[in-house]
């Protein structure tokens with residue numbers, strides 16, 4: 001049964017990580033999807049993994065919706081071309097920046113108000129540090145935020161169609177203006193990327209014996225430093241104005257920390273350091289929990305597992321069989337040992353029960 005809000009067909013232009021994930025998610029809902037990419041291999045892989053059917057040159061279609069999933073630099077031009085090529089379609093983009101794209105469309109002499117009324121900027125807040133169609137996942141957007149940035153000239157039909165896309169892909173919709181969007185993502189996405197890249201770049205000349213000591217603190221703070229460089233230079237340059245004040249505030253914090261550390265026993269120095277940490281604690285505690293729920297501290301139970309096939313699956317089965325919901329899971333390999341440490345997060349009220357069950361079943365639980 002087709003339970004989608006969109007009737008389709010949908011044309012995805014730019015079948016990389018995000019575009020192919022859109023295609024896979026819509027196909028799973030029974031929506032017809034056509035694919036187009038400047039790279040034949042990207043479109044080919046997207047088609048092969050079931051994200052839709054490649055739109056052939058000269059093939060005429062009248063899509064309900066066109067989704068532009070290309071990098072920010074080319075997005076405005078592709079939106080404009082799609083508005084002209086498909087005169088009845090709603091066109092949305094999913095790029096990480098919104099203001100620069102809207103300004104380019106407003107200045108584009110090929111478009112009139114009627115054409116612009118069929119455009120809505122959107123931004124799914126979900127991704128991976130990998131790019132390309134092979135990394136795509138149909139469930140990428142499930143329960144993740146998806147920002148809808150209607151502009152003053154967007155038609156009601158265009159907004160409804162854009163919202164239907166987010167709903168069909170299981171995302172949680174947020175309506176925002178473009179400026180509010182760009183300032184928000186500068187803080188919660190673009191600044192963390194810049195900070196992560198800067199932390200990781202300090203490691204470039206570090207000797208191997210220092211790096212050999214690395215634990216989860218370094219891995220957590222540098223995970224997104226592995227992101228696609230070609231995409232991020234575009235995101236930074238398109239959202240520079242919103243990023244500058246945040247980087248300036250961090251620069252002030254850094255200057256203050258350096259001054260304090262130059263005289264760590266000086267008057268007020270320890271208070272200053274304590275403030276750095278407590279303000280960080282308070283900021284971290286404000287990050288919402290899974291699915292936009294209020295921040296929640298989960299209880300962590302660490303289990304030692306043998307580095308053998310099937311161990312994690314067995315552990316998860318036993319947790320499930322005990323009726324305990326798994327909130328998060330992380331695994332760390334201990335260098336040079338044939339064991340891994342699995343951090344299992346559960347609701348605090350289920351922690352003791354989980355420890356009892358696992359210990360009873362023969363697992364080694366680290367307390």
Ligand SMILES: NC(=O)C1=CN([C@@H]2O[C@H](COP(=O)(O)OP(=O)(O)OC[C@H]3O[C@@H](n4cnc5c(N)ncnc54)[C@H](O)[C@@H]3O)[C@@H](O)[C@H]2O)C=CC1
Nearest residue numbers: 014016017018038039042070071072095096127128131132
């Ligand atoms: N990677 C992420 O985590 C997220 C990315 N986004 C946004 O999604 C968009 C796509 O990003 P990714 O999928 O990660 O990139 P990607 O590099 O995996 O895919 C981009 C695709 O666009 C194609 N393309 C480039 N120019 C084109 C053109 N002129 N016509 C047709 N296709 C063209 C490329 O060949 C490539 O297949 C970007 O605008 C990005 O800002 C949004 C949320 C998360």
Ligand SMILES: O=C(O)C(=O)Cc1ccc(O)cc1
Nearest residue numbers: 096124125126127128129189
């Ligand atoms: O990997 C993560 O944590 C992300 O936050 C991914 C991401 C990257 C770019 C976006 O525009 C939106 C989301």
